Amino acid sequence: MTTVTNNMSSQDHPHRSKSAQASWVLLQVLKLRIFVALFAVVLYFSLSVDNFLTTNNLLIMAQHITIIGILAIGMTLVILTAGIDLSVGSTVGFSGMMAGFLIMNGIPIGDSVLFLNIPEVILVTCLVGAFIGYINGALITYLNVAPFIATLGMLYVVRGAALLFNDGGTFSRLQGHEELGNMGFSILGNGSLLGIGIPVWLLLALTLVTWFVSYKTPFGRYVYAIGGNESAAVFSGLRVRRIKLWVYVFSGFCAAIVGLVITSQLQTGHPMTGDTYELRAIAAVVLGGTALSGGRGSVIGSVIGACVISILNDGMVMSGVSNFWQMVIMGLVIIIAVVIDQLQQRLHKRVMVLT
Amino acid sequence: MKMTSMQLLNRFASTATLSAMVAVAGVGSAQAQGDVDLSDDGEKGNIAILVNSLDNPYYSAEATAAEARAEELGYAASTFSHNEDLNRQRDLITSVVGQGVDGIVLDNADSSASVAAVRYATERDVPVVLINREIPEDGIAIAQLTHNNNQAASQVAQAFIEKVGESGKYVELTCNLADNNCVARSNAYHRILDQYPDLEMVARQDAGGELVKARQSMQSILQSHPDIVGVIAGNGPVALGAISALESAGMDDVTVVGIDGSNDERDAVLDGQLYATSMLQAQELARQGVNQLHQYLETGETGESERQLFRSILITEDNAESVNNFEYKDN
Numbered sequence: 001m002t003t004v005t006n007n008m009s010s011q012d013h014p015h016r017s018k019s020a021q022a023s024w025v026l027l028q029v030l031k032l033r034i035f036v037a038l039f040a041v042v043l044y045f046s047l048s049v050d051n052f053l054t055t056n057n058l059l060i061m062a063q064h065i066t067i068i069g070i071l072a073i074g075m076t077l078v079i080l081t082a083g084i085d086l087s088v089g090s091t092v093g094f095s096g097m098m099a100g101f102l103i104m105n106g107i108p109i110g111d112s113v114l115f116l117n118i119p120e121v122i123l124v125t126c127l128v129g130a131f132i133g134y135i136n137g138a139l140i141t142y143l144n145v146a147p148f149i150a151t152l153g154m155l156y157v158v159r160g161a162a163l164l165f166n167d168g169g170t171f172s173r174l175q176g177h178e179e180l181g182n183m184g185f186s187i188l189g190n191g192s193l194l195g196i197g198i199p200v201w202l203l204l205a206l207t208l209v210t211w212f213v214s215y216k217t218p219f220g221r222y223v224y225a226i227g228g229n230e231s232a233a234v235f236s237g238l239r240v241r242r243i244k245l246w247v248y249v250f251s252g253f254c255a256a257i258v259g260l261v262i263t264s265q266l267q268t269g270h271p272m273t274g275d276t277y278e279l280r281a282i283a284a285v286v287l288g289g290t291a292l293s294g295g296r297g298s299v300i301g302s303v304i305g306a307c308v309i310s311i312l313n314d315g316m317v318m319s320g321v322s323n324f325w326q327m328v329i330m331g332l333v334i335i336i337a338v339v340i341d342q343l344q345q346r347l348h349k350r351v352m353v354l355t
Numbered sequence: 356m357k358m359t360s361m362q363l364l365n366r367f368a369s370t371a372t373l374s375a376m377v378a379v380a381g382v383g384s385a386q387a388q389g390d391v392d393l394s395d396d397g398e399k400g401n402i403a404i405l406v407n408s409l410d411n412p413y414y415s416a417e418a419t420a421a422e423a424r425a426e427e428l429g430y431a432a433s434t435f436s437h438n439e440d441l442n443r444q445r446d447l448i449t450s451v452v453g454q455g456v457d458g459i460v461l462d463n464a465d466s467s468a469s470v471a472a473v474r475y476a477t478e479r480d481v482p483v484v485l486i487n488r489e490i491p492e493d494g495i496a497i498a499q500l501t502h503n504n505n506q507a508a509s510q511v512a513q514a515f516i517e518k519v520g521e522s523g524k525y526v527e528l529t530c531n532l533a534d535n536n537c538v539a540r541s542n543a544y545h546r547i548l549d550q551y552p553d554l555e556m557v558a559r560q561d562a563g564g565e566l567v568k569a570r571q572s573m574q575s576i577l578q579s580h581p582d583i584v585g586v587i588a589g590n591g592p593v594a595l596g597a598i599s600a601l602e603s604a605g606m607d608d609v610t611v612v613g614i615d616g617s618n619d620e621r622d623a624v625l626d627g628q629l630y631a632t633s634m635l636q637a638q639e640l641a642r643q644g645v646n647q648l649h650q651y652l653e654t655g656e657t658g659e660s661e662r663q664l665f666r667s668i669l670i671t672e673d674n675a676e677s678v679n680n681f682e683y684k685d686n
Contacts, residue, residue: 050579057578064571168410172619173626190603266566266599268619270592271410273567317575323532323561 020354027351030344034288034304037337041308045315052318059197061314066199067258069306071281072288073203073210074254076302077247079285080214082227082294083140083147085248088255088281090158091132092274095125095259097162100171100269103182115180122188122260129256130249132158137248141241155278162271171269189264199261203303206254210299223247227294283330284309287337308333399429400457402648405447407462408438412617413637414462416681417487420638421460424645430457439464445472452481458648460641461496462487466535470495482651486644487637488536489662498647499662500640504536504614507633507667508543511612514631514669515548515585518610522553523584526576528597530564530589537564537589540614544587557583562593569596577604584610591615591632598628616670616678624675633667637681640665 029036046053071088078085102121106113116124132154139150165171176182191198214220222243225233234240258277263269288305290297312333316326402425406414418434425432435451437444444464451459452475459476461483463469470490473483477495485499519525527544530537548554558576562569573586573596586601586609588594594613601609607628613620616634623629643665647657668674668683677683 052578054578057575060574060578064574067567163410168415169412170619173622262567265603266570266596268566268595268599270566272565314571314575317560317572318579320558320560323563 020351023347023351023354027344027347030340030347031289033337033340033344034301034308037287037333038304038308038311041311041315045311045319049315049318052315059195059200061311062200062203063197064314065303065307065310066197066203066261068277068280068284068310069203069303070199070206070254070258070261071277072284072302072306073206073299074251075278075281075285076288076290076297076299077210077214077223078147078251079282079290079292080223080227080294080297081244081247082230082292083244083247084151084282084292085133085136085251086148086151086278087132087136087154087158088251088258089274089277089279090155090162091129091252091255092259092262092277093271094132094158094162094165095129095256096263096269096273097165097171097271098128098269099125099185099260099263100174101165103174103176103185104171106180115182117181118176118183118185118188121182121185125260126253126256129259130253132255133249133252134245136252137245140248141244159271159275165269165271168271170271172267174263174267174269185264186267187264189261189266199265202257202261206257207299207303214299219243219246224295227296229295280309281306283334286341287334289341291341305337399649400431400652401455402430402432402645403447403451403456403459404432404434405444405451405459405461405463406434406436407464409434409436412619413615413635413681417462417637417641419680420682421486421641421645424642425460425649428645428649430649437464441465441468441472444469445475448472448476452476452479456481458652459483460644460648461485463490467491482648484644484648484651486640493661496661497651498644498657498659500644500647501662501664502536502635502640503664503666504539505543506664507614507635508540509547510667510669511614511631511633512544512547512587514671515587515610515612516551516554518630519554519585521551524555524557524580524582525585525587526573526580526583526597527556527559528562528569528572528586528588528593529559530562530593532561534564540589548587562589562596564590564592566592566596566599569593570600573597573600574604577601577606581606586611588613591617591620594629594632595619595623598623602628614667616667616681618678618680621670621675621678624670624672627672631669631671634670634678634683635667635681636665636683639682 051057075085075088099121102116102124106115136151136154139145140147174185176185188198193201214223222233222238225238226240226243230240259274262273284305285302286292287308288297288301290302309330312330313326316329404418404421406418409415409418422432422434435447437447441464448459459481463485466488467490470492473490473495476483482497485496487501489499489501490496527541529541532538557580560572560576562572569592577600586597588597588611591613594611598611601607601611610630612630613632616632620629620632624632647659651657670678677685
């Protein structure tokens, strides 16, 4: 029996290597599936919707991508460590209210009120967002709360805090006052540089920086190592706690930027802004091929995932698809993405065995 | 996506509220048996006010006005929000009924699905007055007070036509087609606008009642239809989101109209960005609801027919100054 099998396998070898080669090619296609998906979405809508490929529309769609894209960048690092951050949507709302509060009401100090200028407002708001991330990280690393629970708790705490800011009300008309020197907040969301909106530049910069950090710096590699095998990372002497803490701080920071951008675009801080955005960010990350179990994925994939979600959304609006169908289609796309991801994993194992 | 997270949130929140309420109820009864009797916290009795969510200026104006009127009439009033969750609405109603409340003023979570919850209270001799939203059955609630969406939308549509004329392309952004009020407004808009064959609706999109979604949808629609003359919006936030999109596209000659009448819309009308809106008289409606509950508790009847419609007030640049927290005051 054994000899027969051996014979067969040696005869079979050329054929097997061919099938291995086919599997390998398929694997490469699957790995690039997010680019394929993006291409397919753009192709479909450019054929079916007028004015889809105009410069103007592309610029507008790029602006829409930034919201989910920037959240997805922060979320990717968190998910790479096998964590999750459910509080980002609430942080978006909170930081918008924070900026609105700083511009409209100022900081009361004793009898006087301190009004910050716009760069200071942006800085303070980003720091507050990072601090919310720090609380998440501290709960997870020092108090050993599971990431899902810690950030779920913070989802409520932070949203409640956003609502408390103005008793559920909004901060509107954020033009600022000349005499207070806090005009110009709308530039952040509505201004443009070289014809491209400032939020889009922010997204590009954050993508590049995070990509560089995650691939080229020890910190980035540690993030992958922790997600791949946390115990191994601990035993290798990595400062796992500190690395995880920073990942959540960064996610909070990204959420604060998104909150600032939205508030600047609308000229209104609304406490419910960003409701369920955490789920959209997670969807973009998953769509981009990052595994929820950690250790595998990339920031670029997540940003492309955000592009797919956002462009799909805009394209459906432009072609007049009803909102309810949009939700169904979006859900199906996410499910299909995960199914393909599982296929890829199985294929990956097979290719590893075969070669 | 919105539903999932909201439901999740509500499930947690309702558990939290219930446990808090049980605690409060415990304290309350302890006080009643002790030196403080019930007449102290409300000489006429207790009224529970249940509204949707207190983060929305409409509901918070409604709740505040109802509470103030109830206290004026000598009741102790407590306000709860069910956040559009039927399960939580039922939990809240069963617990306030269990606490022996004398009457309930309810802005319900979903019209037809709320019938059972209202019946639960009336079967235990706790009268319920419905405000803002109706239920499809008669004879269960003692009164159902709603805004006349038809009148509001017709008025706004008329103002829209007077401004843009009888021809041109326009866009409709609905607020949330899962809500009856929103559907009624859209229908009423079209009853007027569809009479003009040269007035063409080139796009219609549901913006879920949200600012950001309205802005993004409007921006996308503008790519296909840069030549529109007007936008009709289902509610205030949607109108404001559309304005923000038009503004960033530099199209300030497009006429935008909405319905709601919040302070943010008032400011937009004063700034000349929103052409017209219709202010729902939330405070007046809520006060009338409490009045009729009071009448019923005193005499056994409200003296009015069960279903009553409240007219809304058309707001333009001329009278926007008179709007404050869904209350219209002529100066």
